Amino acid sequence: MTTRSVILGTGSALPRRCVSNAELAETVDTTDAWIVERTGIRFRYIAGEGETTATLATDAARRALAAAGIAADAVDLIVLATATPDQTFPATATKVQAALGIDDCVAFDVQAVCSGFLYALSVADSMIRTGAARTALVIGAETFSRILDWEDRATCVLFGDGAGAIVLGAEQGSDRGILATRLHADGRHNQLLYVDGGPSTTETVGKVRMRGREVFRHAVVNLAAVMNEVLEQAGVSADAIDWLVPHQANARILDATARKLGLPPEKVVMTVDRHANTSAASVPLALDAAVADGRIRRGDLVVLEAMGGGFTWGASILRY
Ligand code: UT7
Numbered sequence: 588m589t590t591r592s593v594i595l596g597t598g599s600a601l602p603r604r605c606v607s608n609a610e611l612a613e614t615v616d617t618t619d620a621w622i623v624e625r626t627g628i629r630f631r632y633i634a635g636e637g638e639t640t641a642t643l644a645t646d647a648a649r650r651a652l653a654a655a656g657i658a659a660d661a662v663d664l665i666v667l668a669t670a671t672p673d674q675t676f677p678a679t680a681t682k683v684q685a686a687l688g689i690d691d692c693v694a695f696d697v698q699a700v701c702s703g704f705l706y707a708l709s710v711a712d713s714m715i716r717t718g719a720a721r722t723a724l725v726i727g728a729e730t731f732s733r734i735l736d737w738e739d740r741a742t743c744v745l746f747g748d749g750a751g752a753i754v755l756g757a758e759q760g761s762d763r764g765i766l767a768t769r770l771h772a773d774g775r776h777n778q779l780l781y782v783d784g785g786p787s788t789t790e791t792v793g794k795v796r797m798r799g800r801e802v803f804r805h806a807v808v809n810l811a812a813v814m815n816e817v818l819e820q821a822g823v824s825a826d827a828i829d830w831l832v833p834h835q836a837n838a839r840i841l842d843a844t845a846r847k848l849g850l851p852p853e854k855v856v857m858t859v860d861r862h863a864n865t866s867a868a869s870v871p872l873a874l875d876a877a878v879a880d881g882r883i884r885r886g887d888l889v890v891l892e893a894m895g896g897g898f899t900w901g902a903s904i905l906r907y
Pocket residue numbers: 616617618621622625626701740741742744745798799800801802803806836837840864866894895896
């Protein structure tokens with residue numbers, strides 16, 4: 588009988604401090620009107636003292652475990668996607684493991700920037716289907732505010748901090764679970780979206796740099812293509828999709844990709860207005876928001892997609 592990876596619970600966590608566009612405009616040369624018109628963003632959460640990628644990830648993981656009704660010690664795999672780890676090493680996943688009181692499990696980080704959650708999901712799903720794991724925590728967590736250049740208005744208004752998590756469990760012969768996933772990377776585009784530092788080059792952490800207009804163009808084309816690939820792989824037509832849970836970078840990208848698939852806006856989960864772009868956290872944060880408010884229900888067909896620095900991009904289709 589086929590083993591499938593089924594989402595047993597979702598959770599999320601945001602920093603205490605919520606910052607509006609108007610508050611940002613007090614220190615950055617920007618306006619609420621520009622940010623809303625070009626991106627759809629109205630608010631973002633910014634981590635404060637004591638809040639790190641690991642603390643946000645741990646809070647999100649605890650909530651996902653509680654929603655799934657699963658004890659932490661049943662977890663045998665933690666895959667955490669982040670581009671803003673607490674330390675260069677060890678993996679932030681191991682900090683989450685320790686905070687959850689899990690003595691022994693597999694725990695590691697995945698680095699694919701904004702597509703990190705899709706990459707992490709694919710790794711965990713593969714390990715579950717091959718029997719290497721039975722119960723996995725898959726987490727996307729970021730504190731991008733700590734790698735932003737607050738003098739660069741073209742990037743600093745776009746990002747926020749947060750974490751989202753899911754518990755994935757092995758189920759035999761289930762009609763629910765992850766049906767298909769497709770991932771891509773094209774390293775030729777490094778200079779369109781990157782961080783200008785790193786341990787092996789500058790011995791610093793670096794700041795986010797982006798040529799937004801070029802990234803935008805690639806995002807719309809690549810996301811529409813990869814969504815068509817997963818639909819084809821799963822043998823599902825676009826009109827069967829109940830919910831699209833996209834990476835939350837820009838409301839205009841969400842609208843354009845949904846249009847390309849012929850999906851009405853009501854089927855697109857949009858949280859970019861209140862969370863901004865939280866990189867690897869954005870898909871699981873949006874997923875948890877739509878599960879928590881009752882929009883996504885058991886049995887719904889859901890497509891997740893993301894694109895980010897590298898470039899990396901991917902999509903996954905699952906029956907919730
Ligand atoms: O998560 C990874 C994937 N990332 C993305 O998908 C981001 C993709 N890119 C985008 O979302 C958009 O390109 C941005 C939101 C980043 C920018 O929107 P845009 O419509 O492409 O604007 P632009 O970069 O072409 O800039 C237009 C104008 C420029 O002024 P001039 O040269 O026309 O006079 C900028 O200097 O807007 C100016 N500008 C701003 N003005 C007020 C740039 N940033 C700001 C700002 N406030 N924060």
